[in-house]
Amino acid sequence: MTSPTTSTPAAVAVVGAGTMGHGLALQFARHGAGVTLVDHRESNLDDARTGVDDALDFLAAEGLLEADPDAVRSRIDYTLDTAAAVADAELVVETVSEDLAVKEQVFEQLAAAAPEDAILATNTSSIPxxxxxxxxxxxxxxxxxxxxxxxxxxxxxxxxxxxxxxSDDTVDRTAAFVEAVNREPIRVERDVPGFVWNRIQFAVLRECTHLVSEGVASLPDVERAVRDGYALRTAVVGPFETADLAGLDLFRSIAANLYPHLSDADEPGPLFEERLAAGRGGVADGAGFHEYGASEAAVVRRRNERVAAIRRALDGD
Incomplete structure (x- = not known):
């Protein structure tokens, strides 16, 4: 059995070259890992190369790139051959579509081709x-x-x-590899739908859509209440610390009064259905809950610039 390590994995395979795939390859490569990024389409690999270059340029412009860009690029290989990509990997991270049948096929390939002690990880956000x-x-x-x-x-x-x-060994090794590339593992000990982050995110989204649908506040005002109020504070204190600061007696009383009135909807509701029926599927369509006059790339870059600014502010605290 391999002992947990805090060193960067020597060889990482990332299966799926979409937005998350090229981002994962970059994160491991910037911390010294040799990475093989695999996909079933050459055009996806071409897009991934462009994505890596754009992300490196962005990180450099934001003062967040501690490594030489050319050295990072040199650590990433691109291939259509899954078996070759995982043959020597210590860690394999799958990030293909959120479809269990597709993931089952991929993991059958990975289990057959990867070393017997390789970690087989999935980046799924919702599938158990x-x-x-x-x-x-x-x-x-x-x-x-x-x-x-x-x-x-x-x-x-x-x-x-x-x-x-x-196994415990798999969890420990995975957490150690995450730490080795300057990331903080959140250990989720029970395999519940949505894990931790998405359960919280969608609980907030459900209440937000409920407030708008019920005419309590407009969509822009609910957006601002979360983005410029709740989320700004939770960037520095989590929900339990917030309760500690206010006092548990107070928060217990508020919770007892408020919980019966919160949304318990089990369907997304009309705010989604109306927009989807109108072809307003999000940034890629130019409109979703909001109108977007800029390209998808420009909207994503603006978001990333804001996230980077918050990271710099917190890191400098």
């Missing part, structure tokens, strides 16, 4: 780790959730999610 591991029962102890948040080269936390068959 136990369901993914069921496709490879002989390797289930090595299957673990490793859920990064987008963009992975900016956001500091990573959920390490235990499936029912995941």
């Amino acid at each position: 780790i136990t369901d993914v591991a069921a496709a490879v029962p002989d390797a289930a102890a090595r299957v673990v959730g490793c859920h990064w948040w987008n963009p992975p080269y900016l956001l500091p936390t990573v959920e390490v999610v235990r499936g029912t068959a995941t």
Whole structure:
């Protein structure tokens, strides 16, 4: 059995070259790992190369790149051959589409081709780790959730999610690899739908859509209440510390009065359906809940610039 280590994995394979895939490859490579990024389409790999270059330029412009860009690029290989990509990997991170059937096929390939002690991680944000591991029962102890948040080269936390068959060694090694690339593991000890981050995110979103649908406040005002109020404070204090600061007696009383009135909806509701029916699917369509006059790349860059500014402010505190 391999002992947990705090050193960067020597060889990492990232399966799936989309937005998360190239971001993960970059994060591991900037901390010294040799990375092989694999996809089933050459055009996706071409897009990933461009994505890596753009992200390196962004990090350099923001003063957040501690490594030589050319050295980072040199550590990333691109291939269409999954078996070759994972043949020597210590850590394999799958980040393909959120479709269990697709992930099952991928993990069958990974279990057959990767070394017997390689960690087989999935970046799924919603599919139970136990369901993914069921496709490879002989390797289930090595299957673990490793859920990064987008963009992975900016956001500091990573959920390490235990499936029912995941071994302690796999969890410990995965958490150590996350730490070795300057990220903070959040250990999720029970394989519940949505893990931690998405359960919180969608609980907030459900209440926000409820408030707008019920005419309590406008969509822009609810957006500002979260972004410029709640989220600004939670950037520096979490919910439990917030309760400590106010006093548990007060928060217990507020909770007792408020909980019965919070949304318990089990469907997304009309705010989603109306916009989707009108072709307003989000930034890629130019409109969703908001109108977007800029390109998708420009909107993403603006978000990343704001996240980077917050990271700099917090790191300098």
